[in-house]
Amino acid sequence: MKARDLSVLLGVILIIVMLVVPLPGWLLSILILCNISLALVVILVSMNTREALQFSIFPSLLLLLTLFRLALNVSTTRSILSEAEAGGVIATFGSFVIGDNPLVGFVVFVILVIIQFLVITKGAERVSEVAARFTLDAMPGKQMSIDADLNAGLISEQQAKERREKVESEADFHGAMDGASKFVKGDAIAGIIIVLINIIFGLVIGMVQMDFTFTEAMNTYMRLTVGDGLVSQIPALLIATATGIVVTRTTSTGNLGSDVTEQLLQYPKLLFIAAGTLFLLGFTPINFFLTTTMAGLLALGGYVLLRPSDEKEETDIEEEEQTESSSMKSPESVVNLLNMDPIEFEFGYALIPLVDASQGGDLLDRVVMIRRQLAIELGIVVPVVRIRDNIQLNPNEYRLKIKGNEVAFGELLLDHYLAMTPDIDDEEIDGIETKEPAFGLPAKWISEENKDDAELSGYTVVDPPSVVSTHITEIIKQNAHALLGRQETKQLIDHLKENYPILVEEVTPEPLAVGDVQKVLAKLLKENISVRNLPIIFETLADFAKMTNDTELLTEYVRQALSSQITKQYATDDMSLKVITVSGKVEKMIAESIQQTEHGNYIALDPESQQIIVKTLHDEVEKLTLQEETAVVLCSPAIRMYLKQLLDRFLPQVVVLSYNELEPSVQIQSVGVVNVA
Template sequence: MKARDLSVLIGVILIIVMLVVPLPGPILSVLLLINMTLSLIVILVAMNTKDTLEFAVFPTLLLLLTLFRLALNVSTTRSILSEGSAGGVVETFGSFVIGDNPLVGFVVFIILVIINFIVITKGSERVSEVAARFSLDAMPGKQMSIDADLNAGLISEKEAKARREKVEQEADFHGAMDGASKFVKGDAIAGIIIVLINILFGIIIGMVQMGMPLMEAVNTFTRLTVGDGLVSQIPALLVSTATGIVVTRSSSKNNLGTEVSEQLLRYPKLLYIAAGTIFFLGLTPINFLLTTVIAGFLALSGYLLERQSKVPELPDIEEEVKTDSSQMKSSENVINLLNMDPIEFEFGYALIPIADANQGGDLLDRIVMIRRQLALELGIVIPVVRIRDNIQLGPNEYRLKIKGNPVATGELLLDHYLAMAPGIDDEELDGIETREPAFGLPAKWISEELKDEAELSGYTVVDPPSVVSTHITEVIKKFAHTLLGRQETKQLIDHLKENYPILVEEVTPEPLAVGDIQKVLSKLLRENISIRNLPVIFETLADFSKLTTDTELLGEYARQALSAQITKQFADEDMSLRVITVSGKVEKVIAENIKQTEHGNYLSLNPESQQNIISSINEEVERLAIQEETPILLCSPAIRMYLKQLLDRFLPQVVVLSYNELEPNVQVKSVGVVNVA
């Protein structure tokens, strides 16, 4: 057994011995000082504890300290009544408080006892009782919350187990504190009774057995009783206060001293009001000099705090480096290095002003708006974008990563504007030739002096933050299907289940798993089709998943169910749609070369036929590009999926629609035909 454990056991045994064996005065003095020291340590620990469970041993410690204090009361009472003395500590406390007037000293002692018993002890007991009751009542709700987070995949099984244990420990702690507070109350009552016994029987013993005159007996035993009471009540007061601090504090990141100073002095201007109030009190018969000094101190404190709040706190670079270094060396934290941010935006040092709010940068606010916009447009929650500077990039360069892979780069000139020509180049406009990063349009970086001239010439002029935010938006749209994984799909399903529980139960987990649903939704997002209308998609999956579990075919059925949405997305306001149609000959070639296997269907065209079809489509697309029209291919539902798969490798920007994906009232205008010789 360790020496520390053995010392606690021996201490408990000695407390029991003190109740029976008389102790000499010097030893009593030492034990009384130890009692006061332990009580002081307890209240200091209680004030610096951030979480109640950090001091989980407090209920048991409270019982042991109470028992120790009662054993000291018994020992000092025995010594006072038998010898008329209880050591130097008791006599010193009694003489210091009573002085030449035993009555005043006794009244002071009674007031101290009343404060401890009625105010602090009773309050701590009530708070402990209420905390225990609410903690036990809240346990089922907390357990259900943990189970919900676990089922949603927000936490792991290990984290869920740790949270459950913490909830149980908190309930046990508050229950134990409720019981331990009764010991504190009993100790206060016992202290009052012991004081009365000491005085009453001390006077009787002093007069009858020790032959003291009445006044001498009263003076002697009152002094000893008050001294003994003070030596006991001061530690009791400290422990009772510690009990109140522990049960009234909630979990936080800081200790009590830091929280009190930060929260009490959070509003420096209020100190000015307090200073003015105290100053005006000095105009009354109250001491003017004293109130002026206090008011001046409050005003000075408010001024200093206000100045301090305006100075931005700089991070301790050395401490951060030291922390990072220690984390890198720690074997437990190696697993954290495997974490990868879904979306990262890196930029060179010259672009820091667009992200630094202190320099007027609003990139963070723009990204928040981008995430909201894409949630409405695409129907998915875009992950948080991690923004950081990167000294490996050029000063004006930025880079966007999706799941650790660079997918887009660009360059900004913060003291310039990006001007995009209205279709014809204006040779008279001076600027730095470049391309608009989101759509690849020819553009120029122009100075602020030329902004008005460019706008009058028909140029579209955009500031650098708008350029980069537009680029980020388009890139995320393009790669939205890669950001939708099984975890994100499960969150969407859970959200849908809140309003459509029967619909979700009909689709998953049987006949479609979360992974199957994710593939269908990802297929839609890959072609820039919003999945916000999840009820319609799930209705389609519920109908057709009984016939097939091929996610490619289910995606086609979902597209047909979203015909109103697709029509609105691609048709003009007058419900007209200009398309390139696919000839019957091309459709026949594609249909005849569809191979069916147990793992799904795929298109198996010979290279010559592929080249002919792609060349024909490319000619029509280039012709429409001259007219600045979006290329849209229209074909039959049977081949749409396979034609899109073929074009993804060569012409991914071409939209491919089927007849079943358009509303009946759409006026389709063919502006070209895909044909092969």
């Protein structure tokens, strides 16, 4: 244990000893001086902190110092009442304040106690209570502000985490200060009670047990009581003042001294007004020489402060121009242009109200919810969406980029609603023909006056923020595999390792590197399979990675292990599934056309056979689409990934499953067969 830590523990033990063991006068004098020194150090530290969290130990320190001071009061009271003596420090303080008139000295002491209790202690307690209340009330708003800055790309994930921790620490600190300020109040009340006890019982003990006259007892015990009160109330006053400074301190760039002088003297011209006022007061019965001298000093101070401010303003302008010029020439300014955001959302100037909270825009909050929703659905942490306006776009246009490439665009009419057309078109609804951007459904932009009529006619009516939020969600889902890189995969692995360290060690870095795991997860995401169940995925990789490092085959094994998840994803509530099956002839044709190379396996089917399979499957998919059913193709596990490779070029939206990827309890209903003549 360090000597510094040991000293704190010994100090606490000494406080407990002081409560029960009588101490000699010389030791009491040393401890009293230590108490005053600690109080001075605390108030100096509180004045030199830029924000309250820099003195986060203050609530606990306040409790220890209060306990130390009360233990001193107990020890000095015991010494005063039993021996009419409490050390040289208390006697000196008492004689200095009282002088030849005990009554005047006692009145001065009472005034000091009143100031400390009613003004500083009560004020600090009230400020602590209000600060704690407002800090807790402001927490949700601060958290939303952090999320908004994060989604706008103004801060990184690490910066957002640090700011959230700071908000939580501020709330904890002010809550602790609210409770700790009660100790200051209790200490002041206890000090008043101890003073009364010393005076009353001191007179009784002095006159009854020590045969003092009333005057002798009054002089003796009044001097010691006032001295004892002063040596305890002065540190208490300093600690109470420090409490008030800490809880009223806001975030600043400097300490209290620099802030006071900088802000109080930030308008030097006002010193001339004050100087003129004092000079005019000299023509009253007030001493003319004194007021004129003070006015001259104020005017001189204003003149001295005014000259450097003018020079500083010119210097700042020159430095700013030089900084801008040098920054444009520096190589770092060019390097920063190479940074590319994973997700960018750009919009024309007419769509600014979507983002501007002062105009009612809530797109930033919606993006926060989208990232949380996709984290649950896909099992990955979606990167921050960089949102910014672009004057090169049309006023109502927006576009979405993934890693610098435009993947989607659309137009919004903020003063309209998007009405998705039902099966039977209602010609009575007037609107601007368009398409719903996320799914390509026919729709109309209608005015607010036609909103109720459209809903009654069976239209699905959506406001513009919901339209763009849905579009962003779907685009991110479609491109989730492109957003998951090695760095993001490493974060997922590290998160899994916290709860499953042995499982992770079996998979990576041997036999699979992070890149191999990333390829498996990306292939799952590309076919809309969530990777949230990482334990099962890693269990499967641990079992089969020892036999093969082909990520295509490993992905198929993982899909089979996730059969329960895949079944729930595509089967109906009654555990039935309509599928298009693949004939044995087609399966044999595909199996025979598989080419094995050192870089992996791929299908090498002749163009004519490909065309026949794709056309047959396209016809079957159209039939299912007319019935509003999801197109699912069911085949054997041996050819599933090769059939998917073939369809990705022509029908990428078609879901291809193998028999092993479905639970035995699923009732499969074949509604079509892929066959060749």
